[in-house]
Amino acid sequence: MPSPHRLANVPPMRAVRTGGAVPPALALLLGVVAILGVAWALLVPLAQSPDEDAHFGYAQVLAEDFRLPDEKPGPTYTSEHRLVAERARSFQTAQLLDSRTEWSALAEADWDRLQARLPRSARRRGGHADEFSGANAARTNPPAYYLLQAIPYRLAGGDVVDRWYAMRLFSVLLLLVAVAATWLLIGELTGRRRLLQLVGAAAVGLQPMELFIASSINPDAALMATWALAFWLGARILIRELTLPAGVALASVTALAILTKATSYALVPGVVTVFAVALSRERPRLGRFRLPAVASAAALGLPVLAWLVLSRSLDRAAVNAVAGGGGADAGPAVDVSLVNYLWQFYLPKLPFQTGIPPIERLPVFDVWVETGWGAFGWLEVRFPEPLYVLLGLLTAAVLLAGAVVLVRRRRPAELAVAAFMAVVTLTLLAGLHWVEYRSIVYDATSFNQGRYLLPVLPILGAAAAAALTLLPVRARPAVAGAALGGLFILQAASLAVVAARFYA
Amino acid sequence: MRKSALIAFALVACAGLAALAAVAATDERRLAFTLGVLPGVPVELRPDSEACQRPVWVSEPFDRVQLQIGTYGRAGQPLAVSVRTLGGRELAQGRLGGGYPDVSRPDIVVGEVDRGRVAVCVENTGHRKVALYGGPSLAAVGALWIDGSRTETDATMVFLRDEPRSLLALLPDIFDHAAVFKPAWVGAWTFWLLAALLFAAVPVLLGAGLRAALRADGDAPSGAPATASAPAQERPPARVR
Numbered sequence: 001m002p003s004p005h006r007l008a009n010v011p012p013m014r015a016v017r018t019g020g021a022v023p024p025a026l027a028l029l030l031g032v033v034a035i036l037g038v039a040w041a042l043l044v045p046l047a048q049s050p051d052e053d054a055h056f057g058y059a060q061v062l063a064e065d066f067r068l069p070d071e072k073p074g075p076t077y078t079s080e081h082r083l084v085a086e087r088a089r090s091f092q093t094a095q096l097l098d099s100r101t102e103w104s105a106l107a108e109a110d111w112d113r114l115q116a117r118l119p120r121s122a123r124r125r126g127g128h129a130d131e132f133s134g135a136n137a138a139r140t141n142p143p144a145y146y147l148l149q150a151i152p153y154r155l156a157g158g159d160v161v162d163r164w165y166a167m168r169l170f171s172v173l174l175l176l177v178a179v180a181a182t183w184l185l186i187g188e189l190t191g192r193r194r195l196l197q198l199v200g201a202a203a204v205g206l207q208p209m210e211l212f213i214a215s216s217i218n219p220d221a222a223l224m225a226t227w228a229l230a231f232w233l234g235a236r237i238l239i240r241e242l243t244l245p246a247g248v249a250l251a252s253v254t255a256l257a258i259l260t261k262a263t264s265y266a267l268v269p270g271v272v273t274v275f276a277v278a279l280s281r282e283r284p285r286l287g288r289f290r291l292p293a294v295a296s297a298a299a300l301g302l303p304v305l306a307w308l309v310l311s312r313s314l315d316r317a318a319v320n321a322v323a324g325g326g327g328a329d330a331g332p333a334v335d336v337s338l339v340n341y342l343w344q345f346y347l348p349k350l351p352f353q354t355g356i357p358p359i360e361r362l363p364v365f366d367v368w369v370e371t372g373w374g375a376f377g378w379l380e381v382r383f384p385e386p387l388y389v390l391l392g393l394l395t396a397a398v399l400l401a402g403a404v405v406l407v408r409r410r411r412p413a414e415l416a417v418a419a420f421m422a423v424v425t426l427t428l429l430a431g432l433h434w435v436e437y438r439s440i441v442y443d444a445t446s447f448n449q450g451r452y453l454l455p456v457l458p459i460l461g462a463a464a465a466a467a468l469t470l471l472p473v474r475a476r477p478a479v480a481g482a483a484l485g486g487l488f489i490l491q492a493a494s495l496a497v498v499a500a501r502f503y504a
Numbered sequence: 505m506r507k508s509a510l511i512a513f514a515l516v517a518c519a520g521l522a523a524l525a526a527v528a529a530t531d532e533r534r535l536a537f538t539l540g541v542l543p544g545v546p547v548e549l550r551p552d553s554e555a556c557q558r559p560v561w562v563s564e565p566f567d568r569v570q571l572q573i574g575t576y577g578r579a580g581q582p583l584a585v586s587v588r589t590l591g592g593r594e595l596a597q598g599r600l601g602g603g604y605p606d607v608s609r610p611d612i613v614v615g616e617v618d619r620g621r622v623a624v625c626v627e628n629t630g631h632r633k634v635a636l637y638g639g640p641s642l643a644a645v646g647a648l649w650i651d652g653s654r655t656e657t658d659a660t661m662v663f664l665r666d667e668p669r670s671l672l673a674l675l676p677d678i679f680d681h682a683a684v685f686k687p688a689w690v691g692a693w694t695f696w697l698l699a700a701l702l703f704a705a706v707p708v709l710l711g712a713g714l715r716a717a718l719r720a721d722g723d724a725p726s727g728a729p730a731t732a733s734a735p736a737q738e739r740p741p742a743r744v745r
Contacts, residue, residue, distance in 0.1 A: 023716070024712075024716035024720070025717035028709045028710070028712050028713035032706050032713070035701050035706055038698065039698045039702060042682075042686065043698075045685065046685055084685070087685075092541070093540060098542065099540040099542065100535075102684065102685060104684065105684055106561040106563065106619075107684075108685055110645065111685075158688065161685055161686065161687055162688060165686065165690075166687070194716070194717035194718070195509075195717045197717070202710075474508075477506065477508050477512075478509055480714065481509035481510060481511070481513035482516045485513040485515070485516025485517040485520065485710075488517055488706060488710055489517060489520025489521065489524070491702075495702065500678075502681075503678040503681035503682050504533050504671055504678050
């Protein structure tokens with residue numbers, strides 16, 4: 001099949017050469033996301049987002065000692081980290097709605113007096129495993145995000161709080177990348193229809209959980225950015241053609257995602273699909289695409305291989321520690337089949353099925369919808385349940401509408417993009433469910449959280465854009481306006497519940 | 505077209521803000537501050553014994569102290585609660601009559617205490633032992649002292665105001681609290697500024713974005729010509745954005 005560009009008789013690289021300034025609608029949306037990102041970053045108390053203490057600890061070890069956290073006996077966190085966590089009551093407030101982080105200025109002044117007396121070495125020698133905290137929970141993550149975070153850590157200087165919040169603000173930049181990439185993805189799919197791009201990109205940039213996670217110290221922020229870029233670059237290749245820069249860019253972004261978090265191996269089957277489709281339609285001229293294909297394979301394979309070799313030489317796990325592994329030797333703790341688990345995750349329990357204690361209610365709602373749309377702090381800060389029902393219904397409606405648009409139009413390039421996205425999403429879901437299944441069987445604990453699906457949020461953005469096109473022509477602007485208004489209110493409500501939980 | 509988009513945006517935003525304001529005006533709270541200690545460890549308090557948690561940093565004025573008390577399955581014993589300076593001068597005091605149930609969380613009115621560092625003492629004035637609940641002395645500053653001996657426990661103490669205040673009325677306090685344990689350049693002013701940006705600049709910017717998008721689409725409803733008729737492959741790719 002000839003390239004779409006040759007159909008249109010337009011040289012593919014013209015796209016890059018004629019690229020102009022940032023479209024005003026995108027610039028304004030990025031401004032909004034930046035304001036909200038700063039608000040989230042500064043409002044949420046220190047270490048009151050999932051595993052933030054572990055992620056800060058990892059970045060600090062890397063920035064101060066230039067090594068990775070390990071499991072050797074020794075302090076998990078540096079003494080300056082422990083001091084501020086104790087004085088700010090970070091540990092004892094996590095997940096406990098009756099507790100509050102310290103809000104006494106006197107207590108802060110007392111901490112300030114103590115921390116000013118700490119020697120420089122108080123920033124070093126963390127990253128081991130002590131009796132109280134155990135090993136750093138993030139230690140099995142690859143180092144890419146933490147290396148990036150070493151930049152604001154180093155630049156910020158000051159005390160531990162100054163550096164902590166500088167790192168959070170830096171993370172917000174990654175969200176801007178995710179929003180811009182979603183804009184570009186939808187532009188690629190819709191032919192630069194600005195209203196559709198605005199609504200789709202806003203669905204990513206104004207989604208409460210996305211903003212909350214992206215504005216804390218968490219490698220998921222980099223995951224959201226790299227996955228959004230991968231979706232855009234993959235769609236670009238499928239809609240246009242495989243070129244050397246496009247192929248290498250997609251492969252590099254995928255490698256960066258893998259070096260950020262091993263979850264990103266889920267991108268690989270999708271990326272392979274992109275290259276397979278792109279090469280199959282160029283079959284008569286396959287020789288021309290040898291260089292892009294080989295260079296792309298190298299751009300993906302070499303960094304990942306280097307990390308695998310390095311982690312092996314350092315005697316480290318090359319991928320994240322898989323839950324449930326620890327208890328495997330002791331035998332199953334819960335007797336449940338994979339099919340039974342999957343059924344009860346997505347559908348109500350049938351009378352003859354035995355219950356699965358860690359997932360008693362319907363997890364597709366409790367996990368994917370509730371903790372995917374908004375569960376702040378250490379997931380203990382929630383909206384009233386009816387709001388999640390509404391958000392769940394809207395999400396389902398938008399995804400369904402996106403599928404309807406796809407089926408109605410049956411355009412090969414769009415179907416290929418949809419296949420790419422579906423392969424990535426299904427691989428991600430398969431991995432998450434397999435880990436949770438093992439976790440339930442061997443440790444009797446659940447694993448999944450809605451935020452693990454945030455990297456595929458650009459797909460929801462694209463579906464939202466597609467859903468708009470199903471509406472009568474005259475209704476589209478009003479519905480787009482209402483959608484933006486709803487996302488704005490959701491943001492305001494999210495910030496309000498967080499402020500009320502921690503400071504009132 | 506632009507008008508309908510902006511009207512819909514404004515309607516939803518205004519309705520949502522009104523609902524938020526209504527919730528904030530009716531959600532009333534009495535919490536002044538807490539030691540943040542969860543009740544996990546019962547500490548025995550014999551008749552005539554006194555337990556003092558000190559120092560307690562008073563970050564907001566309070567009128568009541570809430571404790572969690574165990575009675576070993578019997579009727580609760582009377583308690584005397586006093587708030588003192590660290591030098592021992594009494595600032596406020598209150599009493600809890602006997603007869604309360606086991607593992608209850610009574611509020612004890614002590615009168616207004618302003619700011620500063622204080623000791624909060626609980627004396628068992630009854631004739632049977634009670635248990636004062638607390639938690640391991642891991643994080644909170646200070647400790648619980650029983651008859652002058654330091655324990656490895658902090659008492660579960662929550663400090664309350666007499667008059668509940670709505671979230672809306674608490675906004676200045678919320679921003680003061682939010683500024684603690686933040687970078688040196690952040691103060692309550694930062695959160696006032698961010699609130700102004702959230703409620704004024706963000707809707708204006710979103711509205712402007714909506715207008716800009718519609719203008720760029722030539723006021724043709726998005727998706728109408730290109731996505732409804734021409735296949736993606738036949739559209740000139742021109743610019744990526």
